Amino acid sequence: MIKLLLAEDQGMMRGALALLLGLEEDMEVVAQVGNGDEILPTALSERPDVALLDIELPGRSGLDAAADLRAQLPECRVLILTTFGRPGYLRRAMEAGASGFLVKDGPVEDLAAAIRRALAGERVIDPALAAAALSAGPNPLTQRERDVLAAAVDGATVADIAAKVHLSPATVRNYLSAAIGKTQTRNRMEAVREARQKGWL
Amino acid sequence: MIKLLLAEDQGMMRGALALLLGLEEDMEVVAQVGNGDEILPTALSERPDVALLDIELPGRSGLDAAADLRAQLPECRVLILTTFGRPGYLRRAMEAGASGFLVKDGPVEDLAAAIRRALAGERVIDPALAAAALSAGPNPLTQRERDVLAAAVDGATVADIAAKVHLSPATVRNYLSAAIGKTQTRNRMEAVREARQKGWL
DNA sequence: AACGTGTTCTGACAAATGTCATCGACACTT
DNA sequence: AAGTGTCGATGACATTTGTCAGAACACGTT
Numbered sequence: 001m002i003k004l005l006l007a008e009d010q011g012m013m014r015g016a017l018a019l020l021l022g023l024e025e026d027m028e029v030v031a032q033v034g035n036g037d038e039i040l041p042t043a044l045s046e047r048p049d050v051a052l053l054d055i056e057l058p059g060r061s062g063l064d065a066a067a068d069l070r071a072q073l074p075e076c077r078v079l080i081l082t083t084f085g086r087p088g089y090l091r092r093a094m095e096a097g098a099s100g101f102l103v104k105d106g107p108v109e110d111l112a113a114a115i116r117r118a119l120a121g122e123r124v125i126d127p128a129l130a131a132a133a134l135s136a137g138p139n140p141l142t143q144r145e146r147d148v149l150a151a152a153v154d155g156a157t158v159a160d161i162a163a164k165v166h167l168s169p170a171t172v173r174n175y176l177s178a179a180i181g182k183t184q185t186r187n188r189m190e191a192v193r194e195a196r197q198k199g200w201l
Numbered sequence: 202m203i204k205l206l207l208a209e210d211q212g213m214m215r216g217a218l219a220l221l222l223g224l225e226e227d228m229e230v231v232a233q234v235g236n237g238d239e240i241l242p243t244a245l246s247e248r249p250d251v252a253l254l255d256i257e258l259p260g261r262s263g264l265d266a267a268a269d270l271r272a273q274l275p276e277c278r279v280l281i282l283t284t285f286g287r288p289g290y291l292r293r294a295m296e297a298g299a300s301g302f303l304v305k306d307g308p309v310e311d312l313a314a315a316i317r318r319a320l321a322g323e324r325v326i327d328p329a330l331a332a333a334a335l336s337a338g339p340n341p342l343t344q345r346e347r348d349v350l351a352a353a354v355d356g357a358t359v360a361d362i363a364a365k366v367h368l369s370p371a372t373v374r375n376y377l378s379a380a381i382g383k384t385q386t387r388n389r390m391e392a393v394r395e396a397r398q399k400g401w402l
Numbered sequence: 403a404a405c406g407t408g409t410t411c412t413g414a415c416a417a418a419t420g421t422c423a424t425c426g427a428c429a430c431t432t
Numbered sequence: 433a434a435g436t437g438t439c440g441a442t443g444a445c446a447t448t449t450g451t452c453a454g455a456a457c458a459c460g461t462t
Contacts, residue, residue, distance in 0.1 A: 155390025
């Protein structure tokens, strides 16, 4: 019996997947969580064979949780299941030691198959996505540039960002300028969009 | 036997829901579409009793499709199923003649129950959401203000917007200023976020 | 010790953005 | 015919944003 942990914030999606996977003869959903912070503790007590993690969760991100699991429960395989097939997400998932990366666009039938393949030691990755990840190249942004850019989402002003990151407004503008240059965009919002899209966050 | 039409762009969600609802004794999924433009033609040929529509779809929006269905297939009940419980969405869904409005956060068990209640002529709406919709008030933005604001998403410059909407750049700035005032925000991005959140689009 | 890289800051400048008063054109009321 | 309202546009203005050069400091490499 394959023991599964499911981390997904949308209740309906989580419930539907749990029911669905529970119908498989050789699978059993031993735990469901809707919050990233609960993943590690729950996994440590339930000892699943495979953890199916969404990336964008309240609390700890699925990618961070994946790294936690690799470190503290190495016999548990990690599969990332996400809405967004962003190249940078795939890259980070692989770096975090995930066994596979699935997008929610695909057919449900793939899911159980992917779980079995992951358990057999295979890597499960959409080939088109793998190509995109390679062509996107590594993240050119420094830590600070990422911080500032992340604080710039939904129209925060320079002063807002400066306060949030504890920097001088002038410095914030410099970092924004650098980020805009590196993303080849024309203003901060385009830079945010581009960095998000590439998974550089 | 209750005949269902399912419109949802995420393949995995669509497949999971179809399987799930197919398990119900009295239900049958007669059609699945992943594109808003296919909803009306498919409904006209398959004649479902209830249509379960996502709002954010490629092609025609679920809300527009709901209005189409009310006009051309009035005996078909429409249930909106969406990720975002935005007050404005609910308002527009009701205006389009939907029988119910569900958010994907809720438990799956509610779904089949909601379908049966809709078919019985009841309105199915999350009470908390209904309250939020009433408190949000009607859309204060004029058509042009909406156009301009919609064109301002993801960091378009004034010139970009002017070209897209066929207005003078100076006029665009005036509309943006008005929209910023009405949304009580400080810049165009905040205005976009706020208007989106309230469903004013 | 010299070099490169990243961080933090300043000052100066040009360009874009947000605000406001005002104007003409047009469609409605009354 | 005069009044009212909306729409699109203009010009002027202050503020914000984006760019650039430079300076000081910490950290690793070589």
